[in-house]
Structure formats: structure tokens, C-alpha cells
Amino acid sequence: MSRKQMAMLAHFAARTLAKRWAANNGLSTGQATLLAWAAGTLASVAVMRI
Numbered sequence: 001m002s003r004k005q006m007a008m009l010a011h012f013a014a015r016t017l018a019k020r021w022a023a024n025n026g027l028s029t030g031q032a033t034l035l036a037w038a039a040g041t042l043a044s045v046a047v048m049r050i
Contacts, residue, residue, distance in 0.1 A: 007044040014043035 001009075018039035022032035 003048060003050075007047040010047045011040040011044040015040035 015036040018036040019032055022035050027035065
């Protein structure tokens with residue numbers, strides 16, 4: 001698996017987990033979206049840096 005594919009997978013997984021966490025903790029839709037975007041971006045950047 002290439003680094004780019006791993007980054008995309010990490011982005012998707014982090015985004016999904018962040019959205020679930022946000023829903024379970026009562027965040028608004030906008031807050032959940034922003035949190036999911038940030039988590040996905042950080043995860044993909046981290047993978048690309050490795």
C-alpha cells in the first residue's frame with residue numbers, strides 16, 4: 001500500500017471516529033464537521049510525514 005493510500009485511509013478513519021465521538025458528546029453539526037475535518041487532516045499529514 002502506498003503512502004498516499006495509507007494517508008487517505010487514515011483520513012477517512014479519523015474523520016469517521018471524530019464524527020461518532022462528536023455525535024455521542026452532543027456537538028452541533030457544524031462543530032462535528034469541523035472536528036472531523038481537522039482530525040482527518042492531522043491524521044493524513046501524520047502518515048505522510050512518517
